Amino acid sequence: MNWRDELQKGICEVEQLPYHTDLSSKDERQLRSVVDKHPMRISPYYMSLIDWNDPFDPLKRMVVPDVEELDLSGSYDTSGELESTKLSGLQHKYAQTALILVTNRCPTYCRYCFRKRLVGLETEEVLQRFADAAKYIEQHREITNVLISGGDPFILSTRVLQRFLRRLSNIPHLNFIRIGTKTPVTFPERILADRDLVALLRKYSPRQRRLYVDVQFNHPREITDRSTDAIARLTGAGVRLMNQTVLLKGVNDDPATLAELHKGLVRIGISPFYVFQCRPVKRVKRRFQLPFEQGLQIVERAKAMLDGPSKRFRFVMSHRSGKVEILGIAGDEIFLKYHQARDPNNLGRLFKRKLVPGAGWLDELQRVPAASGKTRQKKEVRLPCPTVSPHSCEPRGELFLAHECDRFRASGVHHKGEMPDHYNCTLFVYTKSRVEDQKSDSRYMTG
Numbered sequence: 181m182n183w184r185d186e187l188q189k190g191i192c193e194v195e196q197l198p199y200h201t202d203l204s205s206k207d208e209r210q211l212r213s214v215v216d217k218h219p220m221r222i223s224p225y226y227m228s229l230i231d232w233n234d235p236f237d238p239l240k241r242m243v244v245p246d247v248e249e250l251d252l253s254g255s256y257d258t259s260g261e262l263e264s265t266k267l268s269g270l271q272h273k274y275a276q277t278a279l280i281l282v283t284n285r286c287p288t289y290c291r292y293c294f295r296k297r298l299v300g301l302e303t304e305e306v307l308q309r310f311a312d313a314a315k316y317i318e319q320h321r322e323i324t325n326v327l328i329s330g331g332d333p334f335i336l337s338t339r340v341l342q343r344f345l346r347r348l349s350n351i352p353h354l355n356f357i358r359i360g361t362k363t364p365v366t367f368p369e370r371i372l373a374d375r376d377l378v379a380l381l382r383k384y385s386p387r388q389r390r391l392y393v394d395v396q397f398n399h400p401r402e403i404t405d406r407s408t409d410a411i412a413r414l415t416g417a418g419v420r421l422m423n424q425t426v427l428l429k430g431v432n433d434d435p436a437t438l439a440e441l442h443k444g445l446v447r448i449g450i451s452p453f454y455v456f457q458c459r460p461v462k463r464v465k466r467r468f469q470l471p472f473e474q475g476l477q478i479v480e481r482a483k484a485m486l487d488g489p490s491k492r493f494r495f496v497m498s499h500r501s502g503k504v505e506i507l508g509i510a511g512d513e514i515f516l517k518y519h520q521a522r523d524p525n526n527l528g529r530l531f532k533r534k535l536v537p538g539a540g541w542l543d544e545l546q547r548v549p550a551a552s553g554k555t556r557q558k559k560e561v562r563l564p565c566p567t568v569s570p571h572s573c574e575p576r577g578e579l580f581l582a583h584e585c586d587r588f589r590a591s592g593v594h595h596k597g598e599m600p601d602h603y604n605c606t607l608f609v610y611t612k613s614r615v616e617d618q619k620s621d622s623r624y625m626t627g
């Protein structure tokens with residue numbers, strides 16, 4: 181079996197859907213308009229997993245377009261990927277992690293994909309020059325891991341993947357390399373039919389520095405003999421496997437399904453890593469996102485059915501400001517914690533918001549009013565250092581500045597008086613003042 185021939189047999193047209201002849205002309209027209217915006221592709225293997233007699237089949241829901249995708253509420257970039265892009269195809273949001281988008285194609289397009297803005301479409305967001313990305317990673321010694329993502333990287337030839345792995349493996353400050361792929365789930369032929377790929381992964385997963393593969397199983401029915409065989413080939417090559425599930429309405433939104441999925445994953449050698457709150461992406465939010473209350477209830481009830489290794493995952497939302505762990509609800513408040521943060525000062529920060537019924541994203545929650553009295557407030561003011569005169573950096577009364585940049589980020593050095601001798605710093609103004617006194621910050625900075 182040649183995996184490329186198999187890939188060509190994917191279903192891409194509305195007329196190829198088994199129930200096409202049952203569609204009304206209006207439904208067909210609307211479905212076409214959905215597919216015109218965001219292409220459909222379903223591998224023959226994944227088609228065979230769908231129960232076409234069940235109108236609510238969860239696997240079908242994940243890959244077959246629906247008129248509900250005409251709903252445009254949400255955004256196409258919910259995690260701030262564009263603002264994290266340092267050069268075409270390379271994102272650097274968290275200090276330790278670089279992400280490279282090596283392709284915009286996948287063997288099967290998931291209808292809930294958070295990169296809907298680019299998968300299967302013309303885009304300039306994917307990598308143009310790998311050499312530039314590798315150089316950037318080499319020059320940023322704070323980067324300890326690289327995630328090769330897309331689209332699905334395994335849709336590329338083994339020769340191209342070899343080029344990536346060879347170059348990245350030679351960067352000494354990388355602790356490990358990760359590849360994000362759904363091929364074991366949607367197109368296991370890619371792994372089963374290409375011995376060269378498995379040999380390549382084995383070569384770049386030595387015992388001193390293992391290669392990691394992030395997979396995405398969302399439903400227990402995706403754990404089949406074929407996907408299990410593909411996973412066995414990867415684990416046999418010494419690759420470490422982690423799973424990221426997306427919590428999806430109509431797919432895995434009940435505790436028993438989520439628990440069965442995680443039991444199955446551990447059984448075949450995959451470590452549960454994250455359960456993601458579905459992002460409020462345009463054409464996705466209405467169809468797939470669950471409110472926090474419901475999501476938390478499902479996750480907690482599923483955890484109650486699981487043993488320790490099966491419930492190692494965190495329930496998180498990948499927000500613009502960072503990866504926010506969704507911890508729990510008490511009364512009308514929801515408790516959250518920054519697991520990863522764009523602003524390193526937020527790392528590990530526990531915070532709460534007032535729960536708004538139906539809310540499914542951080543921006544939809546209400547801030548809890550600050551207690552009256554004196555509290556320390558922080559305001560971020562981004563200025564290149566040379567525009568700040570030395571005296572403005574001196575502590576004055578209850579005001580002081582904290583200085584943070586690539587050089588001092590780790591130590592959190594407070595900058596009091598002396599000017600830094602380098603550029604592109606971020607200055608933070610702290611003030612012990614009441615919330616309503618915050619304007620004094622800007623007077624301080626500008627005056």
Ligand code: SF4
Binds near residue numbers: 289
């Ligand atoms: S395989 Fe991944 S990148 Fe491709 S459509 Fe699915 S979720 Fe998106």
